[in-house]
Amino acid sequence: MRRKEGALVPLEVSILEAALELRSRGIAEAHGFMLAKELRDGAHARRLTAYGTLYKALDRLERAGYLSSRWEDPQLAADDGRPRRRFYRVTLTGEAALNEAMSAERDATLPRSAAVQPS
C-alpha cells in the first residue's frame, strides 16, 4: 500500500526520536551509525538497522525537510584516518512532524483504552 505523503513510518519516528534523544544528551548532530546504534540500544535489539533501510529512511526524512544534513570537513576525517562523515540534525519541521505523529498515535489508542474503562 502506498503511504500518505509526509506521513511518518515507525522507523522514521524512531529515527527522529533517537536524534532528539542524542540532542538532549548534548549531541546536536549525529551520523548514520550513531543513529543506528541509538535505535538498536533503545529497542534492545540485537542488530543494527540494515544499511538500505536506515539510509533510505534518512534520505526520505531529509527530503521531507524533517532532517537537515551536512558533510564534515574532509580534513578532519583524514586526520582521524576514517571516511568522511555526514551529520544529521532534526529540523523544527521534523520536531513538529514527530509531535503530530505521536499525538496521532495517542489519539488512535485512546478509544481502545476508553473501551476498557469501567463505566
Added chain:
Amino acid sequence: MNSSPVAGLVRGWVTLYTRGLSADARAARRDEIDDDLWCEREEATATGRSARSLETDLALRLVFGIPSDISWRLAHRRAPDPAILEGSSSMGTRTLGALAIVAALTWGTLLVLFIPFSHSVWTGRIGVFGVLGTLVGAIAFMAVSIGFAMRFQDRIGAIGTVGVALTALGGLASMTGFIVPLVVGTAMLTFDLARIRFVSLVIPIIHLATTIATVGLVLAQANLDDLGIRALFGALLAPYLLTWIWMGVSLVRGVPAPSHAPGG
C-alpha cells in the same frame, strides 16, 4: 577502513546499485556506508566482539537492506536519457509509447517464429495468428508514426513529413510482406525526430542500417526459403524492433519537460 570480505561485498553492492546516478550522489552514498562500516568495526574492536560475529552482522545488514536499496534506487532513477529530451507523461504520449512496444513485440514474435517456420507462420496452423500479428504490428507502427507527426507537427521538417507518409504507406505494404518502405520511412522520421532532439541519433542510424541491409537483401534477391537467410533477416531486423521498444518505454515512463534544441 573496514577491509573484510563482507565489507567489500557491501561496497560492491553500493557501487552496483548507485550506477547511473550523478557522481555526487554516488560518492555521498558510498562515503556514508564506508563511514558506517568503519564505525561498526571500531565498535567491534572496542567491545572485543569476534570477527565472525561482526561479519555476520555486516552480511545481515546488507541482505535485509537490499529491498530498500532497490526501492531507493528506483526512486532516484537515472537522469532521463539525454538522448530523449522532449515529451511528457501525458496519456497521449503514453499511448504512443505503448503502441510502439506492442508493434515491436508483435513483429518480434513473428520474426522469431519466421526463422524456423518460414512462411507457414502466415499459412500454416498458426496462420491466423501470423496474419493478425502482422496486421496489429503494421497498424500500430502506422499509428505511432502518425501520432509522432501530430505531436510534433509544428517542428518536424520535410524529411520527417515524407518519412511519416512513407511509414504509413509502408505499414500497408508490410501487410503483404514488403517492409522496405516502412524502414525507409521510419529512418527518415526518426532522423527528423533526432534533429529536434526527441530521440537519440542512434535510432535513425539503426533504422538507416536496417534500410540498407533490407534493400541489400532485396537487391540480392535473397531467398527467404533458406534458413540461413531468414536468420540473417531476423538478425538485421532485431535492432530495428529494439529501437521501437526503446522509444516506447521512454514514452511510457514519461520524459522531462521540453528542452528546445537550437533552432528546433
